[in-house]
Amino acid sequence: MNWLFNFIVFPGFIFTAAIGMLASWFDRKLTARVQWRVGPPVLQPLYDFVKLLGKETIIPKGSFGTFVLAPISSLVSVTIVSTMIWNVMLWPDRGFVGDLIVTLYLLTIPSIALIIGGAVSRNPLASLGVSREIKLLLSYELPFIIAMFVPVIKAGGSIKLGDLLTYQWENGLFIGSWSGAIAFACVLACIQAKLAYVPFDIPEAETEINNGPLIEYSGTPLAIFKLSRWMLLFVLPMFVIFMFMGGISLHGWHILWGILKYIMILGFVILVKVTNPRVRIDQALKFFWWGVTPLAIVAVILAFVGV
């Protein structure tokens, strides 16, 4: 029963969804304040979610299964990542060898679900968005995984999440070293693309291809896609904090420091979002393959040297 509680209530679905909605509100509010507006109330994501649940659901002819399963698989994979990370954060001896690899795989599933869901909806704008999403996935996934080698090398080749965390608690945070700081910067750029935020919101480009892959979604499936996107807003910065900044410790005052780390990363991502224009897909590809990837390789070499 414990694992069911873990998955559904505390570090899993309900907890992640609540914090994700709060993060989404923070995003919209901060964006509004930067643009000199007032912004929506705190419960706005909840209203949006409930309203979408109450709307009619329209499904393209002949694609029922895939069209509905895509958002659900996206939601489930994000929930599993959150559950794994928080379990290891609270009890570092939980987890298994190779759970880092499982986490990296699960973090790509929201993008893949978007690709599949957009492709079965048979809309020309959606297929345009899908092709861009595939290219974006190819461009940011390479530096993201290379940068993830750095903590692994520094912790002596362990691919267990718990070992990475306890190593940081005993020997100082990875971000404190040169290689760790460079890898952290690379991962921040990749997060921006993983969240599909503005310099890299090419697949969804609202003013250009009308939300791309999501264009045919309505009602409950759209609500689930939105929710999984909001949860990603919580899970991805959490994963970065876990890998490079020693996670969040729940002992006494340390929790405030942990919340501060999360708000710093989230605020940075949002400020980059509101102050930048959208790039083209070829510019994004060039940026990630010829800009971020060599930087990540440099970080890996530095980590091997021991800097």
Added chain:
Amino acid sequence: MMSVKLKALKRSIWLFHFNSGSCNNCDIEIVDCLTPRYDLERFGIKLVGSIRHADVMMVTGFVSRQAAPRLKLLYEQAPKPIFVVAVGTCACSGGIFASSYNMAGPVDKIIPVDVYIPGCPPKPEAIIMGVVKLLSKLK
């Protein structure tokens, strides 16, 4: 259960904007409502690009013969409940195009309309008032 749905709907209206042959003046005024001065996002109102996400359809312009079938199609493609707001004198009655050869409208001849906002163009305040009247009409 019904009241929860209604309450959520009232606080999260997503607008879809359809130009059925307008001179673009009403469209500019609609976009004005989302600027920092009026900021409709305070009330959860935002502009969406796809009719599948919309709760309210804002139609501007006299409906030309080219636009009429498309307007009807979009209305049928929208997930229910959907509400239609006719923005501008042309959308309400045809305006100066009322006796024109290429007019198939006004809007309520093609699809049912919930709120009429006259004006050439209506001020942003008038548009906001129209949306508020729509919200108070919902039951």
